[in-house]
Amino acid sequence: MTESHSQSDLLDHKDLLAHMPKGWTLSETKDEMSKTFEFANFASAFGWMTHVALVSEKMNHHPQMLYTYRIVEATLTTHDAGGLTQKDIKLAHTMNEAAGHA
Numbered sequence: 586m587t588e589s590h591s592q593s594d595l596l597d598h599k600d601l602l603a604h605m606p607k608g609w610t611l612s613e614t615k616d617e618m619s620k621t622f623e624f625a626n627f628a629s630a631f632g633w634m635t636h637v638a639l640v641s642e643k644m645n646h647h648p649q650m651l652y653t654y655r656i657v658e659a660t661l662t663t664h665d666a667g668g669l670t671q672k673d674i675k676l677a678h679t680m681n682e683a684a685g686h687a
């Protein structure tokens with residue numbers, strides 16, 4: 586029987602590992618995923634962060650982003666679910682595309 590996966594259901598680890606967006610890594614506790622994005626300069630980094638912020642507002646799903654000049658450390662989790670869901674996968678792909686990563 587195929588279960589119906591809602592966007593906010595916790596993903597199991599096998600699913601996660603099979604569908605990790607490019608460059609993202611699972612935390613030890615497997616309830617967060619992170620990626621460090623490096624940009625050519627500060628303006629590019631901050632422009633990307635601004636774009637991500639607006640997209641995440643539309644999705645009502647927000648990343649943690651810690652930046653230092655042109656390096657941005659992004660972390661995703663679904664706080665309401667206490668772990669990783671399809672929303673995190675979707676936002677990770679969106680962040681990758683906006684950074685020009687396949």
Ligand SMILES: C[C@H](O)[C@H](O)[C@H]1CNC2=NC(N)=NC(=O)C2=N1
Binds near residue numbers: 645647662663665666
């Ligand atoms: C009230 C608001 O809908 C919730 O707090 C949203 C906002 N953005 C969110 N972002 C993330 N990453 N996880 C959440 O559970 C979440 N919940």
